[in-house]
Amino acid sequence: MSAFHFDGLVWHWPIAIYLFLAGLSAGAVFFAIMLKHFKLAERAYLSPFVQAAAIIAPIAVCAGLGILVIDLTKPLAFWKILVFYNTSSVMSMGVLVLLVYQLVLFAWIGSVFSLPVIKWLDGRFHLLAKCLTLLARHEDVITGVLVILSLSLGAYTGFLLSALIGFPLLNNPVLPLLFLISGLSSGAAATLLGGVLMRGNPNGTEVKFIHRIEIPMILVEIMLLFTFFAGLILSGGQSQVAALNAIGEGFWGWIFWGGVVGVGLTLPLAFNLWMKVSSERKLTYVAVTASFSLLGVLLLRNFILYTGQMTGV
């Protein structure tokens, strides 16, 4: 049995990338909102980190959806998903969340950046300026709804897989939580990486704020991963077989222990703890830590998707 081709495999890596990008988008937005609310307030639009999140979030979610559409066997019929709905289908409800999320996301970006954009417009496109003013006036409502939507989107990527009752590793109540938390941390990493690449101060308030949330989040992620596999192993039967097939010897075992646990969780945690002592943060330090986190989450998505389909009931 090869790692990427085996009996019963239905969904391939494009789905894992889609799940990764959707979670990343939700996480980036979530952290941009937190940055604005707790640290930056009215000056948020000046921060390269908020700017990076505002660029990354829409691109990631649109790219993810693009990959999803291309992966359909009938890509040109994708509009039928938008027309026909089935309330018992996680995918159908997820599409609804994604649609509203994108709308509110653009409204939020419009409201946060209304001031510089209106200034730049300088009296031209009167209607657009008027719309932006209107969005800015309702920014609090938009922000509140967007927080709920981004958390829903992050959890949805897990529920999509946990609805598959034939695969014990996927049909697991911890999975949506695991994907939500790891999606948020990938969003934080993408925001940091984008921010420092856009000449944000690697030792600024934004980086310190995000890093302070990152340590507890990595700890929660480790706890969730432990609960996930301990729960499967204690369930016995095919659940146990599925868990041991996944994290035991073999290609995916290496990916899990080396990639997800080692590079994705342990190293960023170690870096973060190390940085508590000395205070000066350098660009390379922020960029490398963030890249490790991103790589770890991407590997986690692929690992769960493939090993999940490896063992049926």
Next chain:
Amino acid sequence: MDTSKRRFLKGCGGVIAGVSVYSMTPQPLASNAVGDSEIKYAMLHDENLCIGCNACEDACREVNQVPVGVSRVNIIRTGPYGEYPEQSYRFSRHSCQHCEAAPCVKVCPTGAAYIDKDTGIVAVNEDRCVGCQYCIAACPYQIRFINPLTKVADKCDFCQQSQLTQGLQPACVLACPTEALVFGNLKDPNSALVKALKSKPTYRQKIDLGTRPKLFHVRTVDGEIVL
């Protein structure tokens, strides 16, 4: 600060109201309630009568124009069991179980997978299918596949669109030389199916998942007991 809080709560209220109204709207085709129809089709595969000749698979392929490389029905052969010359094989039918609570129907985002209310058959609306393959991943029996010609999720429909429209039994049932397959209406107490189900002990696969499948099997008596 107070006004922004109030506004935020208003927004949340709006979302909650919207969601609750939406969930009250009637479900599309994908419903698990199968209605009060007089007909509920099911099938029985007697593994003692089956000789593994694959005539069912060939007949199905011809009647339903199933392309090469995929199949709506397979006979899975296991064994041999026992010592030569007292050896035997076991045959088990691998095809759609026409679940009453079908996971494929539950997950289908467009309602392309649905339960036909008049017959209880789990069917596919080809026009609605977009090929997301969620149903293929959701089916615990792993019997769904993408038809390479139509690009639509395909599977056994008890010949609903071919044989049944002409008042005939499904192609596999007619092709079976040993009459190992019995097809009929579960709600008709005089049907051959109900009589067979009441005279022989049968089993259904993976019923602990709550799928309530309508493909019954009579277990092979030959060979050793397998744990």
